[in-house]
Amino acid sequence: RIERFRAIGGLNSRIHHQSEVPPHHASLPRASVLVPLFEEGSSSELHVLLTKRPTHLKSHSGQVCFPGGRQEEEDGGDDVQTALRETHEEVGLASDCIDPICRLATMESVNGLCVTPIVAYLKEFQMEQLVLCQQEVEAAFAVPLSYFSEERNCASKEEIEWKGNSFVMRTFFFEDPASGRTFKIWGLTAAIVYQVAQIAMLDEGEIIDQPLMEAAKETTDSSKTTKGSLMRLQVSSSGKTYWSKRFFVKSGDMLHQYDSEEHASRKSLSATKKNRLKISDCQVSMPTSIDQHQEYAFSVSVLGGRIEWTLAASSETERSKWIAGFQ
Numbered sequence: 001r002i003e004r005f006r007a008i009g010g011l012n013s014r015i016h017h018q019s020e021v022p023p024h025h026a027s028l029p030r031a032s033v034l035v036p037l038f039e040e041g042s043s044s045e046l047h048v049l050l051t052k053r054p055t056h057l058k059s060h061s062g063q064v065c066f067p068g069g070r071q072e073e074e075d076g077g078d079d080v081q082t083a084l085r086e087t088h089e090e091v092g093l094a095s096d097c098i099d100p101i102c103r104l105a106t107m108e109s110v111n112g113l114c115v116t117p118i119v120a121y122l123k124e125f126q127m128e129q130l131v132l133c134q135q136e137v138e139a140a141f142a143v144p145l146s147y148f149s150e151e152r153n154c155a156s157k158e159e160i161e162w163k164g165n166s167f168v169m170r171t172f173f174f175e176d177p178a179s180g181r182t183f184k185i186w187g188l189t190a191a192i193v194y195q196v197a198q199i200a201m202l203d204e205g206e207i208i209d210q211p212l213m214e215a216a217k218e219t220t221d222s223s224k225t226t227k228g229s230l231m232r233l234q235v236s237s238s239g240k241t242y243w244s245k246r247f248f249v250k251s252g253d254m255l256h257q258y259d260s261e262e263h264a265s266r267k268s269l270s271a272t273k274k275n276r277l278k279i280s281d282c283q284v285s286m287p288t289s290i291d292q293h294q295e296y297a298f299s300v301s302v303l304g305g306r307i308e309w310t311l312a313a314s315s316e317t318e319r320s321k322w323i324a325g326f327q
Contacts, residue, residue: 025106028114032082033068035196036098038122040142046200047142048193049122051090052183054138059111062138064185066192067091070113079103079116091140092131097123104195108163109188117192127178141176141183148172148190148197166259170194226250226325227264228318231294232257233310243294243312250325253280255300255309277302277309284326298323 036049055062067087075081080103084095104117130140147153156171171186185193227249235241247264249256257275258264283301287310294312296319301308313319 025108025114028108028112030071030077030079030082030116031069031109031113032071032079032086032116032118033066033192034083034087034098035066035104035117035119035192036087036093036122036125037119037145037196038125038142046145048145048148048196049091049140049142050183050185050189050193051132051137052139052141053136054134057136063187063189064183065189066117067093068115080118083116083118083120090133090136092133093122093129097125097129099123104192107188107191115188117196119196139179139181139183141174141179141181143174143176143185143193145193145197145200147174148194149201167191226322228322229261229314230322231297231312233294233297233312248311250279250322253278255279277307279326282326284323300326 037046038049039045040047049067050064051067052064053060053062067090068083069086069090071077071079071082072085075085080100084098084100087093087098088095099121101119101121104119107115107117109115127140127142132138132140153172153174154170155173158169158171160167160169169186170190171184172190174183174185175181176183228247229245230248231243232246233241234244247258247261249258249264255277256264257277277300279300279302281302283305285299285301287297287299296314296316297310297312298319299308299310311322313322
């Protein structure tokens, strides 16, 4: 499954390339975390390395996190170098045993940092290799990556609103067999590791449909991408139909729906399943009846019409552009 991350991340030679940051992150101080993956035991099952911060620290005291921290001048503006330096300082792993694979889209932390997660593979790694910095790390432990892909292991899920956007906050309680301790994994760390687990557990054919990595965005053929605002006909819980304005991104053979352009930029083509449509074999048609406000409507259907999205553009030119993109 490591190769799945390589496929999404593109060539390793591009991993140090400074990715474009969404506008709402551009002014924030930069930080990086390393998401260290390694194979453990004869089964070669992927595990992820996590650490727990001491309770005496002022920032995120006692919390579970990844190795990482703020970018410093010596890093030369390189997110990967920041992650590697911080990992060496915190757990004693030298960069020559770490293989950076790809980067996730940036996230904003609660203390106002633009955080870049760097997914990496630890070569021939054993937990005994770790040398913990006692001032920054209380404990280190490993969790099977598959643990985070099973919903039964999620202790709680809470939908929260933050800075005008909706998020799902997950909390996990992992009982570590090596130490006998229970670790609470939540917040940004849980969001990152859950996303990584989802990628690892995808079916082979779904890899291309999950361009969650900045490196993947850099190599996407822009000629195959169409984006813009459209109206969508939806049905309320009471059965009434109504039009709502949404932002759509058609990339490759996937159509993604977001609440706004800013939401699309932040989520980086990672719309939830109910808000994305695989359009490789779609049919495009004109609705037989439309209201006067949606003159430039069209429908996109898949699976023989079992799933259909009715959309409306603002002009005939705009509608033609979208229809051409589906053909």
